[in-house]
Amino acid sequence: MRTVPSILHLDMDAFFAAVEQASKPSLRGKPVVVGGLGGRGVVSTASYEARRFGVHSAMPMAQARRLCPNAAFLTGRFDAYRANSEIVMGLLRERSPLVEPLSLDEAFVDLEAGPYGPALAAATTPAEGAQLVLALAEDLRADIVERTGLTASVGVAGSKLMAKIASEQAKPDGLVLIEPGTERAVLAPMPVRALPGIGPATEQALRRAGLTTVADLAEAGFEELVALLGKAHGAGVFQMALGWDERPVVPDRDAKSVSVEDTFEVDLADRDRILYEIEQLAARCVRRLRAAGRSGRTVVLKVRRFDFSTLTRSETLRGPTDDAEVIAATARRLATQVDVTGGVRLLGVGVAQLADYTQEDLFAQLEREERESGPAAVVEETVEEAVEVDPAARRWWPGQDVTHREFGPGWVQGSGVGRVTVRFETPYSGVGRVRTFAVGDGDLEPSGALPLRPPAGGG
Numbered sequence: 001m002r003t004v005p006s007i008l009h010l011d012m013d014a015f016f017a018a019v020e021q022a023s024k025p026s027l028r029g030k031p032v033v034v035g036g037l038g039g040r041g042v043v044s045t046a047s048y049e050a051r052r053f054g055v056h057s058a059m060p061m062a063q064a065r066r067l068c069p070n071a072a073f074l075t076g077r078f079d080a081y082r083a084n085s086e087i088v089m090g091l092l093r094e095r096s097p098l099v100e101p102l103s104l105d106e107a108f109v110d111l112e113a114g115p116y117g118p119a120l121a122a123a124t125t126p127a128e129g130a131q132l133v134l135a136l137a138e139d140l141r142a143d144i145v146e147r148t149g150l151t152a153s154v155g156v157a158g159s160k161l162m163a164k165i166a167s168e169q170a171k172p173d174g175l176v177l178i179e180p181g182t183e184r185a186v187l188a189p190m191p192v193r194a195l196p197g198i199g200p201a202t203e204q205a206l207r208r209a210g211l212t213t214v215a216d217l218a219e220a221g222f223e224e225l226v227a228l229l230g231k232a233h234g235a236g237v238f239q240m241a242l243g244w245d246e247r248p249v250v251p252d253r254d255a256k257s258v259s260v261e262d263t264f265e266v267d268l269a270d271r272d273r274i275l276y277e278i279e280q281l282a283a284r285c286v287r288r289l290r291a292a293g294r295s296g297r298t299v300v301l302k303v304r305r306f307d308f309s310t311l312t313r314s315e316t317l318r319g320p321t322d323d324a325e326v327i328a329a330t331a332r333r334l335a336t337q338v339d340v341t342g343g344v345r346l347l348g349v350g351v352a353q354l355a356d357y358t359q360e361d362l363f364a365q366l367e368r369e370e371r372e373s374g375p376a377a378v379v380e381e382t383v384e385e386a387v388e389v390d391p392a393a394r395r396w397w398p399g400q401d402v403t404h405r406e407f408g409p410g411w412v413q414g415s416g417v418g419r420v421t422v423r424f425e426t427p428y429s430g431v432g433r434v435r436t437f438a439v440g441d442g443d444l445e446p447s448g449a450l451p452l453r454p455p456a457g458g459g
Contacts, residue, residue, distance in 0.1 A: 001158050001243075005129070005180055006129075007109070010140070011167045013151045013173055023080065033072070035073075043056065053071075058287060075398055082293055083451065089107065091143050091144060091147065095111060098249045141154060152173070153170040155167030156177045159246070165186070186243075195217075195237065202229065205229065214240075217238065258285060258288045258294065258354065259300065260281050261281070261349075269342070274347065282327045296351035297319065297321075300312060303340065305344060322351075327349070327351060396415040399411060402422055403445055403447040404422065404424070407424045409450060410426075418438060419436050421435075
């Protein structure tokens, strides 16, 4: 364990929604929800304004609309998210060659390996080292605002575990330092779910044993936790409860797959229940894929049966996807190849052969979701008469970047009944005017995302 809090964890605040607000002046300070807009869509990110109404990630979009009907509901623009992620990750790499990205908006940094490492090593007291780390972190946060206009929450500590916990405490738009040596005292009053790897099932098992806080875990001891959770998981939870974490920062790790799995307290014997759980796992797997800005070609199903035998089945698709329906349908199809007589102890769904998230993947998904959703345009001002067009000629998505030959760049507010409504504004303009066009208007075209800060020398 380090004596200087030189591990930094950065987490961008409501990243996808924040990019949308920075891109669209009319949405600043207003609730914004990004995710799938179809009947089965889920929330990817909600702005802090939307969170006040109870909207959160992984919530069904239909529920989010009920909780916050006046929010702007937008589809994802992954080109914009990736471009701003690359700016942030570049700023991190200026501080250290050891940057471990966890997703587009989250990363660990080992400051000791960077240009300020010698100064940290030369600090004569822990307080002096902590002050230098705080100064570095504040400079980083200021640079992110200057380059992107976005805010980040940062935690610094002597380990990855505590740096992650510190950044959670810093949300939103804050900085928290946890001094080495205080780990156990900081962790003690926290609920067990504050520790990474403790999900609902583990929390329930611990609660039945009377263990609700991290202090309870530390006092329970190694043997009791191993008996409750198994050797590997129990040992890991015990170490975390004591604040022990010596994991290094691993730079630019290139995950070969993304997967999720659940172990069930009672073996599943009903095939319909098994298929339902597979659908839930596929949805969770997709959320991880999208958080990392990735898609994949191979769907993998893992089944551990009642006798502890473990089987895996996989199917490779024609192209990479992050479509929840495609992945779930493939996993269900793979389940028909497995004999589940006698019950299932564990299920897992994963995606391998990962690729960068492609715009083609995104718009294939959006096209499916548009078919599910009804018209949702709000017309503020009509400047063109609707004309007869093939309804399949153009599809426009809420939040999509467009440009018009006369009015310039803007974004789609909604479409339906042969019309598309566009607000013409840019990240650097004031709130723009809204105009409505026929969906087949030849002067209106899709466009790329503009940077959140104007180019040097630009307006």
